[in-house]
Amino acid sequence: MPSDIRITPRPHRVVTLALDGVYPFELGIPNRVFPLVPGAYEVVTCAASQERTVRTDADFTITVEHGPEALETADTVVVPPYDLRRLSADLPDEVRAALARIRPGTRIVSICTGAFTLAAAGLLEGRTATTHWALADHFRALFPHVDLNPDVLFIDDGPVLTSAGAASGVDACLHVVRSDHGSAVANRVARHCVVPPWRDGGQAQYIEQPVPDEGETGTAATRAWALERLDQPLALRDLAAHARMSQRTFARRFQEETGTSPGRWLIQQRVHRARHLLETTDLPVDRIAAEVGFATGTSLRQHLQAAIGVSPRAYRRTFRTETAPV
Incomplete structure (x- = not known):
């Protein structure tokens, strides 16, 4: 077991x-x-x-x-x-x-x-x-x-x-x-x-979203690309450039496919990655913030508090399962 x-x-x-x-x-x-x-x-x-x-x-x-x-x-x-x-x-x-x-x-x-x-x-x-x-x-x-x-x-x-x-x-x-x-x-x-391991409760329901035009490229590949680079600054222009779309088209398609904006989605993924690191490593908060793309430990604390209402320290104490090597 x-x-x-x-x-x-x-x-x-x-x-x-x-x-x-x-x-x-x-x-x-x-x-x-x-x-x-x-x-x-x-x-x-x-x-x-x-x-x-x-x-x-x-x-x-x-x-x-x-x-x-x-x-x-x-x-x-x-x-x-x-x-x-x-x-x-x-x-x-x-x-x-x-x-x-x-x-x-x-x-x-x-x-x-x-x-x-x-x-x-x-x-x-x-x-x-x-x-x-x-x-x-x-x-x-x-x-x-x-x-x-x-x-x-x-x-x-x-x-x-x-x-x-x-x-x-x-x-x-x-x-x-x-x-x-x-x-x-x-x-x-x-x-x-065989389901996604984590979808934030605050993620939008898919409410009568229009079907994307078949001739347009989706955003899934860019989302996967972004997940490999959460520690880096990722602006809308970077995501749109990777998808080879205009920023306006990319933002619209992203909303259609995920039910949320690119900026909010990035914050959700960074918070999710931070939660995983808090649970499975001994990394200090500032280091975790850098690993997931938040500028400072203070920024991580603010986003974690907004997402789930607790501090990194309280979250680690509550959800920690076992000590894992850094």
Whole structure:
């Protein structure tokens, strides 16, 4: 077993709540992600009632092994999306009763329209949350007291984490693994799943972006080129020159393909690289700042604080998995 996995007396129990009309893809995400951390998680699926046959939104039903009592034993609860026709401010009595079984302080993760369930149960009061961008107006109409941000992939608000559409559920679960066991473990899980190891929760959802003209060159090669040179000054003109585009065309295409601007993307990647170095090396903060392209340690501190709300020292203390050679 890898030495950077934090072993506890018993595995962290993840309970996925399968509601009527559940989406099969999102329902399977916790079972696909968490077991890839050997010995660290136990994942079970439960229904909201003792009737354990659950209709999906596809052309089949499923039978789960557990009833709602499993929620009483959960360390993390995951609520996947379900039939859009059932989205309202009211919950069926059995669903409300099932959610009431969750112990105080339990981490709760919603995927896509699962946020509607959490909001209807009062679990998002006073919190910032997200859901699929296409349902933002409907969500706000039903739950005006929830601070909704539909422009991001996921939001970690203390013990409650909400995520946007289907694939962002993978991002959210990887974020949980990263929070529990650090970047190295989360990156290994991502490689097994053949997905990007890290997409910042603040990255924009892909909201009705226009399809690029076939005759234009994309920005992927330039992004890969930039990732190899994060320690160097990279201005928009440098990126556009590498892509052989005008700065205006490059900025437009970059926004279309990534959902963010080149400048913001570079900051995200530099912060991500800095987080990895804080977790896996003993390098001083000023050296890490230079390695990732921030001018000073002060600049790194400011960007890390803005991104995740902690200082480099606090981040290293919280997420450090093991001492690695410099």
